Amino acid sequence: xxxxxxxxxxxxxxEAEVEPRLLLAYFLREVAGLTGTHVGCDSSSCGCxxxxxxxxxxxxxxxxxxxxxxxxxxxxxxxxxxxGVLHPLQQAFWDQHGLQCGFCTPGMMLSAYAxxxxxxxxxxxxxxxxxxxxxxxxxxxxxIVKAVRQAAEQLATPAGVGG
Amino acid sequence: MSVEIKQGHAMGVxxxxxxxxxxxxxxxxxxxxxxxxxxxxxxxxxxxxAHARIKSIDTSAALAVPGVxxxxxxxxxxxxxxxxxxxxxxxxxxxxxxxxxxVYQYQEVAAVVAETRQIAADAAExxxxxxxxxxxxxxxxxxxxxxxxxxxxxxQKTNHIYHWEVGARADTDTALAxxxxxxxxxxxxxxxxxxxxxxxxxxADFNAATGRLTLYLTSQAPHAHxxxxxLVTGIPEDKIHIISPDLGGGxxxxxxxxxxxxCAAVASIVTGVPVKWIETRTENxxxxxxxxxxxxxxxxxxxxxxxxxxxxxxxxxDHGAVDAAADPTKYPAGMFGIVTGSYNFPTAFTExxxxxxxxxxxxxxxxxxxxxxxASFAIERGMDIxxxxxxMDPVALRQKNFVRKEQFPYSSPLGFIYDSGDYHATxxxxxxxxxxxxxxxxxxxxxxxxxxxxxxxxxxTEAVGAGPSKHFDIMGxxxxxxxxxxxxxxxxxxxxxxxxxxxxxxxTTWAQIVAEELGLDPQNLMVExxxxxxxxxxxxxxxxxxxxxxxxxxxxAARRIREKARKIAAHVLEVGxxxxxxxxxxxxxxxxxxxxxxxxxxxxxxxxxPPTITTRRT
Numbered sequence: 065x066x067x068x069x070x071x072x073x074x075x076x077x078x079e080a081e082v083e084p085r086l087l088l089a090y091f092l093r094e095v096a097g098l099t100g101t102h103v104g105c106d107s108s109s110c111g112c113x114x115x116x117x118x119x120x121x122x123x124x125x126x127x128x129x130x131x132x133x134x135x136x137x138x139x140x141x142x143x144x145x146x147x148g149v150l151h152p153l154q155q156a157f158w159d160q161h162g163l164q165c166g167f168c169t170p171g172m173m174l175s176a177y178a179x180x181x182x183x184x185x186x187x188x189x190x191x192x193x194x195x196x197x198x199x200x201x202x203x204x205x206x207x208i209v210k211a212v213r214q215a216a217e218q219l220a221t222p223a224g225v226g227g
Numbered sequence: 228m229s230v231e232i233k234q235g236h237a238m239g240v241x242x243x244x245x246x247x248x249x250x251x252x253x254x255x256x257x258x259x260x261x262x263x264x265x266x267x268x269x270x271x272x273x274x275x276x277a278h279a280r281i282k283s284i285d286t287s288a289a290l291a292v293p294g295v296x297x298x299x300x301x302x303x304x305x306x307x308x309x310x311x312x313x314x315x316x317x318x319x320x321x322x323x324x325x326x327x328x329x330v331y332q333y334q335e336v337a338a339v340v341a342e343t344r345q346i347a348a349d350a351a352e353x354x355x356x357x358x359x360x361x362x363x364x365x366x367x368x369x370x371x372x373x374x375x376x377x378x379x380x381x382x383q384k385t386n387h388i389y390h391w392e393v394g395a396r397a398d399t400d401t402a403l404a405x406x407x408x409x410x411x412x413x414x415x416x417x418x419x420x421x422x423x424x425x426x427x428x429x430x431a432d433f434n435a436a437t438g439r440l441t442l443y444l445t446s447q448a449p450h451a452h453x454x455x456x457x458l459v460t461g462i463p464e465d466k467i468h469i470i471s472p473d474l475g476g477g478x479x480x481x482x483x484x485x486x487x488x489x490c491a492a493v494a495s496i497v498t499g500v501p502v503k504w505i506e507t508r509t510e511n512x513x514x515x516x517x518x519x520x521x522x523x524x525x526x527x528x529x530x531x532x533x534x535x536x537x538x539x540x541x542x543x544x545d546h547g548a549v550d551a552a553a554d555p556t557k558y559p560a561g562m563f564g565i566v567t568g569s570y571n572f573p574t575a576f577t578e579x580x581x582x583x584x585x586x587x588x589x590x591x592x593x594x595x596x597x598x599x600x601x602a603s604f605a606i607e608r609g610m611d612i613x614x615x616x617x618x619m620d621p622v623a624l625r626q627k628n629f630v631r632k633e634q635f636p637y638s639s640p641l642g643f644i645y646d647s648g649d650y651h652a653t654x655x656x657x658x659x660x661x662x663x664x665x666x667x668x669x670x671x672x673x674x675x676x677x678x679x680x681x682x683x684x685x686x687x688t689e690a691v692g693a694g695p696s697k698h699f700d701i702m703g704x705x706x707x708x709x710x711x712x713x714x715x716x717x718x719x720x721x722x723x724x725x726x727x728x729x730x731x732x733x734x735t736t737w738a739q740i741v742a743e744e745l746g747l748d749p750q751n752l753m754v755e756x757x758x759x760x761x762x763x764x765x766x767x768x769x770x771x772x773x774x775x776x777x778x779x780x781x782x783x784a785a786r787r788i789r790e791k792a793r794k795i796a797a798h799v800l801e802v803g804x805x806x807x808x809x810x811x812x813x814x815x816x817x818x819x820x821x822x823x824x825x826x827x828x829x830x831x832x833x834x835x836x837p838p839t840i841t842t843r844r845t
Contacts, residue, residue, distance in 0.1 A: 099259070100254065102425070104508065110424060150251070165424070167423075167424040
């Protein structure tokens, strides 16, 4: 009962025959072989699985079937750096000590990535609200907010690397 | 990616973390990221009942699903004598899969092994278990009545596990009775779950050709786990290899040994291929190690003007269905004796009774060592209640009763020695930092117009750094730690300890410690932990032990290297060993600082054995 899907992941088409019930998260991890997207819960609560669809839509890939992403473009954490150059979000998380175990980090950065497409100049309150679907058990969030703020500032400057 | 270091200073310098580049690029290696050829998947069948007899288990429908390789029940484990595992507390044992009855809701009843994650999950739903529900006891107060016995497998048919006490009962009771003020409060530090973002899991790989069992494991203590696996399975310890990869948090949750681990290891041995098990979040929250669940009656006595006279804490501990608390043998209630906190009590007494209930096994350290959180909450809350009773500022009450600077080293009435401290100065600094007087004014003003505002103060004396072998063990394994440092010819190196980071940043901090001691570049000191084949034996990371124990071991090992290096430096500088001193992050001839050699140069000399300074490479 498999279905053929074609999903553009980080600019590359990935085609496979999948069961309709295969979650996008597992498609990315096990079919596309990109394990940077993590699974941390059963209930769409934690946000470890967040990826960005069609340029600017953050989705919890554990709450989407691969077949639903057929024909769409998905950006994962592996697609943030370009030519080995870290995306300002990645650089900012590193600079601001925005991670400890790193398990929530890909999802955090991609939620922020999506947010910055819609709101390039967020307040701290807006950052916190937009990231409220992403849990972190290690950091206490302060440095995550600082990291997103740094990335926003970096991206807003003319010399900033485009998203 | 080398960073210019200022004169070899690595400690006291803010450094970006060395582990971050892979984590921010999604290139971490967490357990579920690891795949091995021909790998099978395991799913677990759980009991919907908290307490029930098992009438029958029918695995036939599950076994008939295409792609299912095995269904394991307790009967199968019994044949291998693996139906029980010891708990980290040492004195109890836990059913791997339920035998005759289940004793907590969601307890593991069977394990299904199949070709894909999905087939395993499908088949798990087809395992038919017939239960006869029993009354469940979920309160330790009810459990104490012994009307419903949780553990029929134990010799003593009682829910009472142990009694523990320390201090002077009679003196404390007398002091309380004679105190002008005597507060008493029942406090329940409720059960909570460490909930690391990455759930627990294992990838078990038994190699029949070599006889080695390799376990990729979400383990905060890989060496201890290796020893336990050897003792439990009978497999010689050199044939067991545990690799704890990048961990997505631990918080104590990755200290216990779980039934899923044992089942996967057995499944790999039986099928001859790797078997992976990653728990779901539901499984994590319902079956893995809980923390806390202490019901404490806190009594504090004081004089009219707030001088403490006595402390008594009586506790009912809810351990769930298994006594699985990870506590040293000598301290079944962990470090709860720290409950006198930061205060100078003339006398104190605490006692605790632990009970089984029909809940998942509890009592792991969670973000705090060994029951210290329960103790700290008890005393700080108690002091606030006393302050309220006295009509006294909670800060003033604390200042009046802190252990004074001149009293250190201080012996508490519950048997702890506090080696040093200046609590008054510390609290003062905090009060100034937060602007306490301004806050009080704001509070008074708000209260005057009917608004509520609270100011929370807590002083926290934590016993950490488990710990000295004469006091601390886990299942008899003394809680030392180890360090191994290898310096390469070019001044780079490998640093290994028996700790295991779950996000604490050891790859950076250990490099800083060693770099500071040796004047080397921390960017070129590779830190490795978690592989029992290469890491020196240690008791892992939890209870804030890594820096005081493993970090100290690193310093000591680094200093030994420095002493050996001194001999080589003296040789190369053509002076006696006594004429060489370590200063400014290099070896210098005493009185002639321009005649010097760096550790990096000594490292090269160590491998190339140059005769004298005139032939050394620069």
